[in-house]
Amino acid sequence: MSETIFSRILRGQIPCHRLYEDDRVLAFLDIAPLSRGHTLVIPKEMADTMGSLSDESAAALGRVLPRICRAVMRATGATAYNILQNNGPAAHQAVMHLHFHIIPRFESIVEGSPGGGLGIHWPAGTLDAAQAKELVTAITSALIEG
Numbered sequence: 001m002s003e004t005i006f007s008r009i010l011r012g013q014i015p016c017h018r019l020y021e022d023d024r025v026l027a028f029l030d031i032a033p034l035s036r037g038h039t040l041v042i043p044k045e046m047a048d049t050m051g052s053l054s055d056e057s058a059a060a061l062g063r064v065l066p067r068i069c070r071a072v073m074r075a076t077g078a079t080a081y082n083i084l085q086n087n088g089p090a091a092h093q094a095v096m097h098l099h100f101h102i103i104p105r106f107e108s109i110v111e112g113s114p115g116g117g118l119g120i121h122w123p124a125g126t127l128d129a130a131q132a133k134e135l136v137t138a139i140t141s142a143l144i145e146g
Helices: 005-010 057-077 131-146
Strands: 018-022 025-029 037-045 080-084 100-105
Touching: 005 037, 018 057, 025 057, 037 057, 057 080, 057 100
Parallel strands: none
Antiparallel strands: 018 025, 025 037, 037 100, 080 100
């Protein structure tokens, strides 16, 4: 994995506004927030995507992510939030170190305005039954193979 801004934050070369830290996870405020309280949660393990993360670091993220979400909601008074996690450039991942965004949403702020959070366009398709069967077979086989 190449050097990233998060690598430098983890080494203490770049300061951050720390919210939470343990042996495997660091959470801090995003310096270019989409809304008040926008938080980044990263593993200390050098992994660029979820698929390259160890089970131990994934479990650590899973244990702490709900706690951080609850704390951000209480502290900001947000009425809702998005959790965003992108994997790879084609999925709009800009920093090639695995990270989760917790993006508070506020009913009083209009989407698209500063502080409005994350705008989402979801052009849903349809799932063909034959295609679904093929995908189930392929994915369950891949799960068995590890």
